[in-house]
Amino acid sequence: MMGMLLEGFAVSLQLFALTLVGAIPLGVPVALMRQSTWGFSVGRVRVRPLALIARFYISVMRGTPLMLQMFAIYFAPYYVFGIKLTPESKWQACVVAFIINYAAYFAEIYRSGMQSIPRGQYEAAEVLGYSRAQTFFKIVLPQVVKRILPAMGNEVITLVKDTSLAFSIGVAEMFSTAKALVASQVSMVPFAIAAALYWVFNFVVEIVLGRVEKRLDYYHD
Amino acid sequence: MASKQVQTEKPGTQEPVVLIEGARKSFGSVEVLKGVSLAVRPGETVAVIGPSGGGKSTLLRCATMLETLDGGTLAYGDTVVARDEGGRSVYSSKDVQARARQRFGLVFQNYNLFPHYTVMKNITDAPICVQKRPRADVEREARDLIAKMGLAGCEEKVPCQLSGGQQQRVSIARALAMHPDVMYFDEPTSALDPELTAEVLKVIKLLAAEDMTMVIVTHEMGFAREVADRVVFLDGGSVVEEGPAEQVIDHPREERTRAFLRRIAE
Numbered sequence: 289m290m291g292m293l294l295e296g297f298a299v300s301l302q303l304f305a306l307t308l309v310g311a312i313p314l315g316v317p318v319a320l321m322r323q324s325t326w327g328f329s330v331g332r333v334r335v336r337p338l339a340l341i342a343r344f345y346i347s348v349m350r351g352t353p354l355m356l357q358m359f360a361i362y363f364a365p366y367y368v369f370g371i372k373l374t375p376e377s378k379w380q381a382c383v384v385a386f387i388i389n390y391a392a393y394f395a396e397i398y399r400s401g402m403q404s405i406p407r408g409q410y411e412a413a414e415v416l417g418y419s420r421a422q423t424f425f426k427i428v429l430p431q432v433v434k435r436i437l438p439a440m441g442n443e444v445i446t447l448v449k450d451t452s453l454a455f456s457i458g459v460a461e462m463f464s465t466a467k468a469l470v471a472s473q474v475s476m477v478p479f480a481i482a483a484a485l486y487w488v489f490n491f492v493v494e495i496v497l498g499r500v501e502k503r504l505d506y507y508h509d
Numbered sequence: 510m511a512s513k514q515v516q517t518e519k520p521g522t523q524e525p526v527v528l529i530e531g532a533r534k535s536f537g538s539v540e541v542l543k544g545v546s547l548a549v550r551p552g553e554t555v556a557v558i559g560p561s562g563g564g565k566s567t568l569l570r571c572a573t574m575l576e577t578l579d580g581g582t583l584a585y586g587d588t589v590v591a592r593d594e595g596g597r598s599v600y601s602s603k604d605v606q607a608r609a610r611q612r613f614g615l616v617f618q619n620y621n622l623f624p625h626y627t628v629m630k631n632i633t634d635a636p637i638c639v640q641k642r643p644r645a646d647v648e649r650e651a652r653d654l655i656a657k658m659g660l661a662g663c664e665e666k667v668p669c670q671l672s673g674g675q676q677q678r679v680s681i682a683r684a685l686a687m688h689p690d691v692m693y694f695d696e697p698t699s700a701l702d703p704e705l706t707a708e709v710l711k712v713i714k715l716l717a718a719e720d721m722t723m724v725i726v727t728h729e730m731g732f733a734r735e736v737a738d739r740v741v742f743l744d745g746g747s748v749v750e751e752g753p754a755e756q757v758i759d760h761p762r763e764e765r766t767r768a769f770l771r772r773i774a775e
């Protein structure tokens with residue numbers, strides 16, 4: 289039983305890691321698009337196409353259940369392009385859905401972080417002749433990272449638990465395995481073990497986050 | 510003071526370090542600068558005084574290219590940032606602007622140090638990463654600047670560990686490390702209590718004695734009188750009066766200047 293649960297746990301862990309690896313960087317362009325001022329004027333109304341697209345994307349991702357997004361992404365290739373679904377499709381759809389869903393949440397966190405950096409930081413950098421890229425990577429980003437860490441921590445912990453949603457599309461992660469074991473063994477123990485594993489995992493996440501926060505604690509502003 | 514001699518020996522013979530002519534700037538429908546001209550010669554210290562909202566900060570922000578002029582000319586030596594064409598400022602290419610940006614330093618009222626960098630890195634990062642100067646030279650020079658600013662021992666501290674007066678002196682060192690031709694100060698002491706103010710004014714006086722070219726926006730009249738070769742009184746977006754410090758501050762000709770100085774003395 290433990291072996292099966294750990295196998296499920298490995299799947300959850302993979303989903304967790306792939307989501308972070310995909311969503312953390314993907315959130316950056318979304319946040320930058322959301323903030324972009326590029327656009328044109330129609331009469332007195334300013335139209336910012338990139339910002340609008342990003343807003344719409346974020347709104348849909350946050351406004352609909354992740355479970356439905358998984359199904360949408362799972363079935364879209366078949367209904368839209370007539371591509372045949374394979375056993376691998378469920379897993380792929382699940383990973384893609386998690387990444388684009390979490391990227392939307394991360395983008396909003398990045399945006400609030402970037403907006404909290406005082407104008408004076410950009411102005412000081414500009415007067416000193418830093419390029420836009422240098423200003424972003426050397427001056428703004430490190431300060432943003434420190435400021436958004438608590439909010440990101442919340443999302444990461446939520447993500448650990450959200451991996452159990454993959455069960456709904458039929459990915460054999462830990463929760464699905466536990467549910468199957470509960471049914472076959474007529475015992476609640478698999479659920480208890482699964483709960484303990486989720487909690488231990490999050491405990492580790494908390495420790496790691498605490499370490500990072502401590503490392504960035506050498507200054508405050 | 511040495512800087513005054515420079516001026517009296519060869520009046521008007523030297524090319525200005527910075528030349529602003531007929532500067533105009535509006536925010537929406539409010540005209541904040543209504544044709545301000547200012548030329549600063551090498552070694553000269555100019556104090557800009559005037560009531561709140563008079564356009565002092567806007568003038569410095571236009572001079573440092575944080576704001577763009579609507580009309581008028583801006584030039585650093587032979588580097589013309591913006592020239593006036595039919596009442597509108599036409600800016601030069603980004604390259605020219607970048608070159609001009611190397612000619613000045615700006616000290617903000619609230620320092621705007623980079624909080625995640627040590628004192629040393631705040632001072633050395635731009636010379637190394639922007640000006641591409643050799644790290645060893647820059648660091649050696651930074652150590653001298655730190656000592657000169659009275660900050661010895663603070664090299665590895667971060668700004669939040671320093672007093673406001675120390676932070677402002679770091680920001681002065683940060684600007685100086687870029688080897689500017691002219692330094693701008695926008696009310697460098699107005700966020701500080703009197704004791705800390707004195708420390709900062711002391712280093713600015715030191716720079717004046719070394720013939721650093723400076724434009725200082727200040728409400729400290731005693732300091733302006735002492736350090737400035739010339740005082741410019743800016744009110745309502747125009748230069749109302751300018752002249753030698755003693756004259757403008759002690760014997761103002763214009764009624765508006767007198768009224769302002771009376772109010773500030775209270």
Ligand SMILES: Nc1ncnc2c1ncn2[C@@H]1O[C@H](COP(=O)(O)OP(=O)(O)OP(=O)(O)O)[C@@H](O)[C@H]1O
Nearest residue numbers: 536537539541559560561562563564565566567568
């Ligand atoms: N970005 C801006 N947008 C709109 N109005 C502005 C902006 N910056 C300045 N102003 C306005 O321009 C006028 C002049 O402002 P400025 O900051 O240059 O005055 P100041 O002489 O520096 O005053 P103080 O002594 O209070 O610093 C003020 O009325 C101010 O409200």
Ligand SMILES: [Mg+2]
Nearest residue numbers: 565566567695
């Ligand atoms: Mg001001």
